[in-house]
Amino acid sequence: MNGTTPVVMQIIPSLGAGGAEQGCIDIASELTRSGAKAIVVSHGGTRLHELQRTGALHVEMPVHSKNPYVMWRNISRLKKLIIKHKVDIVHARSRAPAWSAWKACQQTSAHFLTTCHAPYNIHNNAKKFYNSSIAKGERVIAISNFVANYLHQNYGLDENVIRLVHRGIPMDRFHPSLVTAERMVKLTQEWRVPDDHNIVMLPGRLTRWKGQIDLIEALAMVNRQDVIGVIIGDDQGRTEYRQELLNLISEKNMEGRIRIIDHCNDMPAAYMLSTVVVSASTDPEGFGRVAAEGQAMGRPTIATNHGGSQETIIPGHTGWLVEPNEPVQLSQAIEEALSLNQEQRDILAHNAMTHISHNFTKEIMADKTLDVYAELINSKI
16 A cells, blocks of 8 residues: 555557546546546557546556457557556556556556456357456456356356446436427438437447347337437447448338437436437346436336346336337337336336445445555455
8 A cells, every 4th residue: 555545557449439448537536536646558549538627647558458468468569658657556447457467467566457348159168268357356346136146157256256336427418307398400411300200219339239129129120200310439440340230220111210319428318318228239238337327317217127237227117128129129118118108207207226326426426436446455365
């Protein structure tokens, strides 16, 4: 420990969009607010300015690389940083940099901590070995019970090592009272949504496992003409998949009823515009931020019945869970959500917002993470 000022260095491949990146920035902010020194090592990215506003020190390094030579070079680079800044804890948030950080910590007195953000695929022994870096922390943070079970079953970690810290929603952004009518009108115009139409929204990058195909299939079965589907997500170079979605929309004669929006800079307003929020992931989410954000905004929310969504949605009380890869079930849930009267919507909104505010806020996430830091610093490991 460095005197009375703890020093925590987080390592993440880059500072772009995503839950891991948001968590990194949130924790850096909380560290500096509490009087600790926060360092973030990354390859940079579009959200670097957000990190800099927290007062954290950013060090650019090619920790995004999976090249074995670069990963090996990063060991000495990180070791020098740890010694220079008298780092108490190195917190790795991804597998490739976790290998370098683990080796660097072995050569210094710094504690090593990891966060597992997803149930990484294990196709063979080589893949399992590569993933194992995320399980090498003195403590390993799991962002859901689902991820904790994955770590236990595949890497033999027990409760003495795993710490459950769900992701947290920033309620200072995701609350209905904070979204102005002007923001909603602006989005309505951008999306070209006719007046008095219901919006069924699915946010998430354009990749097959996010379930956009299932949503299109489901909306084609919904027997209402006042429904507009809005899919929000960048294709990130997956132009063939984007074209596949457009072809399916055309095949289902839904050209005027489903929009694909590349990006949205005002997601709270997007949620408020939505009549129904959908997370249709075909593979289980580690946490499922869309389901949590939709509930935080008081929207009727539907998610697939696996992964982290099983921990954030209470079926029949705060939202709906449907089986993955089942567009018929999804269409039925959408129709049920659309048929709610105002009193039913108000009750559902109250239940959902209360549930999220009591269990899945940014403040709860930050407090639990700092508790893990304190546990390490005060340990004899």
